[in-house]
Amino acid sequence: MNGNNTQAEADRLKVQTAHLSVISNAGLVILKFVVGFAIGSVSIISEAIHSSMDLLAAVIAFFSVKKSAEPPDAVHAFGHGKFEDVSGLVEALLIVIAAVIIIVEAVLRLASGQVQEFEPGLLAFGIAVMGISVLANWYVSSRLMKVAKQTESIALESDAWHLRTDIYTSLGVFAGLIIIHFTGYWMLDPLIAIAVAIVILHAAAGLLKRSFADLIDQSLPGPDEERIKAIICAHAGQYAGYHGFRSRRSGPDIFIEFHLVMPGEISVTRSHDLADHLEADLLVEYPRAKVTIHIEPCGEGCTQCDSACTCTNRE
Structure with missing residues (x-):
């Protein structure tokens, strides 16, 4: 269900x-x-x-x-x-x-x-x-x-x-x-x-x-945050990095926010599709999560990401 x-x-x-x-x-x-x-x-x-x-x-x-x-x-x-x-x-x-x-x-x-x-x-x-x-x-x-x-x-x-x-x-x-x-x-x-x-x-x-x-909107416990970041990093070959990660709990609901850095030439549609995919993966393990992903262009000048990219969390 x-x-x-x-x-x-x-x-x-x-x-x-x-x-x-x-x-x-x-x-x-x-x-x-x-x-x-x-x-x-x-x-x-x-x-x-x-x-x-x-x-x-x-x-x-x-x-x-x-x-x-x-x-x-x-x-x-x-x-x-x-x-x-x-x-x-x-x-x-x-x-x-x-x-x-x-x-x-x-x-x-x-x-x-x-x-x-x-x-x-x-x-x-x-x-x-x-x-x-x-x-x-x-x-x-x-x-x-x-x-x-x-x-x-x-x-x-x-x-x-x-x-x-x-x-x-x-x-x-x-x-x-x-x-x-x-x-x-x-x-x-x-x-x-x-x-x-x-x-x-x-x-x-x-x-x-x-x-x-x-x-007082304290962040989620360490193990939960590490698991969420691991899910994000599972798609590291498709983006340049992420930053601004935040989390909090409100009763049974949790809120997850971060900025996702995409290659500058990637279309809005492809960026949106990746954000939707990440959200869907997070909801598998955290079905009451409310996920907000802000897309940003990468300033490194590259036009695409591949398996050579690393999961970069620039806090």
């Missing part, structure tokens, strides 16, 4: 997957809050807060992938990909807020010494809820990450990382509740909550860095 049909199917897949995340997170938030308050466990309540942020992030991701799928218009001539970058940044900030809330609550519990003792029967419900959370988030996050890689969606990738951190923290709470059940060491509950918050903050740092880089 190629062209607009492939892109439309990718956009539909992103929206469907984001919708699945919203439904899953909504169910887990309700379940964790009900059981957490019933037991009085700050670690389960902290997980409920974490999942609430996941739910909000999932909703933001859902609307951002729908918006980013819209074609360019008069106001957004370069498309709507930045909506996904903004979504990733907002989601990362939400993770930070969730972590701060959790730490404050846990520290207050420790400082006051008022740590809740759990009834064994209710504790079993808490353990079961955390087990369900791990399984549900493992499935949904795996689905999100797979689709994010397929469609190069930072919004879905951010959502997937949200749920990945939820898996790890849920496992920690799950193990901690089991230890509490067998040892009766209730003080472990707020300590687990603080550990949960630290893991959350670590995830937030990575998401903030990635989202901010795209928002």
Whole structure:
């Protein structure tokens, strides 16, 4: 599948997957809050807060992938990909807020010494809820990450990382509740909550860095730029050189620009055909790329290029 049909199917897949995340997170938030308050466990309540942020992030991701799928218009001539970058940044900030809330609550519990003792029967419900959370988030996050890689969606990738951190923290709470059940060491509950918050903050740092880089139009990663240049150089015998190479990302879309130096006597038609061919080759590996090639005449005086020419990138 190629062209607009492939892109439309990718956009539909992103929206469907984001919708699945919203439904899953909504169910887990309700379940964790009900059981957490019933037991009085700050670690389960902290997980409920974490999942609430996941739910909000999932909703933001859902609307951002729908918006980013819209074609360019008069106001957004370069498309709507930045909506996904903004979504990733907002989601990362939400993770930070969730972590701060959790730490404050846990520290207050420790400082006051008022740590809740759990009834064994209710504790079993808490353990079961955390087990369900791990399984549900493992499935949904795996689905999100797979689709994010397929469609190069930072919004879905951010959502997937949200749920990945939820898996790890849920496992920690799950193990901690089991230890509490067998040892009766209730003080472990707020300590687990603080550990949960630290893991959350670590995830937030990575998401903030990635989202901010795209928002300020940072160049593509080195390996991607080198691959793009290798594709250009595969046609080195047909042009004199290239320069002014630039790249950036906007959500799932990438933008590639460079000046292509052609022999002075080559016709506009032949130059245009080569530019079209280069663009087509780049789109094979980067189907969401927007390629801009500016043709320039070579000043060396030659009238044609052949296999003796080298790939010259005059930055």
